[in-house]
Amino acid sequence: MGSAILKVKNLVTSFNTESGRIRAIDDISFELKEKQILGIVGESGCGKSVTALSIMRLLPKPSGVIESGQIMFNHTDIVDLPAEKMHEIRGNRISMIFQEPMTALNPVHRIGKQLGEIFHLHFPDMPKEKIRDESIELLQKVGIPDPESRMNEYPHQISGGMRQRVLIAIALAAKPDILIADEPTTALDVTIQSQILDLMMQLQKETGMAIIFITHALGVIAEICDDVVVMYAGKVAETSPVEHLFEDPKHPYTKGLLTSIPRLESPRKKKLSIIKGMVPSLHELPNGCRFQNRCPEAMEICKTEPPPLKRIADNHFVSCYLY
Numbered sequence: 001m002g003s004a005i006l007k008v009k010n011l012v013t014s015f016n017t018e019s020g021r022i023r024a025i026d027d028i029s030f031e032l033k034e035k036q037i038l039g040i041v042g043e044s045g046c047g048k049s050v051t052a053l054s055i056m057r058l059l060p061k062p063s064g065v066i067e068s069g070q071i072m073f074n075h076t077d078i079v080d081l082p083a084e085k086m087h088e089i090r091g092n093r094i095s096m097i098f099q100e101p102m103t104a105l106n107p108v109h110r111i112g113k114q115l116g117e118i119f120h121l122h123f124p125d126m127p128k129e130k131i132r133d134e135s136i137e138l139l140q141k142v143g144i145p146d147p148e149s150r151m152n153e154y155p156h157q158i159s160g161g162m163r164q165r166v167l168i169a170i171a172l173a174a175k176p177d178i179l180i181a182d183e184p185t186t187a188l189d190v191t192i193q194s195q196i197l198d199l200m201m202q203l204q205k206e207t208g209m210a211i212i213f214i215t216h217a218l219g220v221i222a223e224i225c226d227d228v229v230v231m232y233a234g235k236v237a238e239t240s241p242v243e244h245l246f247e248d249p250k251h252p253y254t255k256g257l258l259t260s261i262p263r264l265e266s267p268r269k270k271k272l273s274i275i276k277g278m279v280p281s282l283h284e285l286p287n288g289c290r291f292q293n294r295c296p297e298a299m300e301i302c303k304t305e306p307p308p309l310k311r312i313a314d315n316h317f318v319s320c321y322l323y
């Protein structure tokens with residue numbers, strides 16, 4: 001596997017809220033390698049979307065701030081990059097598919113127009129006919145049947161699965177080096193979900209881009225990822241190549257997630273987790289390990305000091321005093 005294309009180092013992202021400043025991301029580090037699919041998994045509220053928005057530098061303003069740390073894209077730290085430079089990277093080099101597919105498409109514009117605008121934005125010299133041809137080709141590539149007539153339709157005229165494919169097409173139009181997909185299948189039914197996952201894998205192979213795939217379902221990770229980062233309450237609980245994680249999970253949180261896997265998540269049974277209790281609120285984090293109140297193996301030390309992320313094998317890191 002290739003070298004790292006994106007390195008997140010000791011990232012801390014905070015929000016200024018009415019009840020004070022909270023750290024949604026507290027000192028996380030991980031790497032995305034070239035041509036890889038990296039999964040980020042964790043229950044709702046663990047900081048997955050905030051991680052993605054930090055990388056994109058699209059945190060809500062002015063409340064969201066990157067307090068410290070580095071995000072190295074190739075050899076550039078994008079944390080301090082001027083807005084216009086970041087604008088170039090975003091879209092051209094790093095694209096994102098957002099969690100809410102309904103809000104990401106403009107309801108009053110035809111699909112062809114929305115896709116065409118992206119081509120025009122990134123390739124201003126591309127003639128109209130060429131944009132149209134490329135758009136049709138891209139819609140075909142993401143598995144949209146009869147793309148020519150779909151070009152003339154509005155978002156509400158197509159199914160949720162097709163809308164998600166259009167969003168993937170839009171994200172791919174700029175030929176990014178990195179695609180960040182934030183729960184792109186969560187709103188879809190199971191059959192469509194697995195079609196979209198297949199599509200993501202196929203597109204990864206065809207284009208050679210690297211993908212960060214965010215999900216709350218470990219089952220999805222097993223299907224498509226090379227490496228995985230397990231997040232808990234704004235921290236990395238465990239990170240490793242995907243086969244290690246499934247064969248030899250270390251963190252009690254990972255073990256808990258593993259026992260609650262349906263093979264593919266079903267939108268109707270979202271909260272299947274059998275780990276007792278809830279992710280702690282960022283306003284009242286405990287001293288020590290953030291998982292202590294739900295952990296079947298918690299010890300005295302877990303209540304006092306936060307466990308450091310410790311390397312236990314090649315590329316396998318865990319933040320737990322058991323190791």
Ligand SMILES: Nc1ncnc2c1ncn2[C@@H]1O[C@H](COP(=O)(O)OP(=O)(O)O)[C@@H](O)[C@H]1O
Pocket residue numbers: 015017024042043044045046047048049050051060063064282
């Ligand atoms: N705009 C915001 N303002 C204040 N706090 C936020 C905001 N967005 C996220 N957070 C905090 O960050 C935590 C992580 O959010 P998020 O990354 O969206 O979780 P998820 O893992 O479900 O994607 C939330 O539980 C919340 O406490």
Ligand SMILES: [Mg+2]
Pocket residue numbers: 048049050099182183
């Ligand atoms: Mg999210």
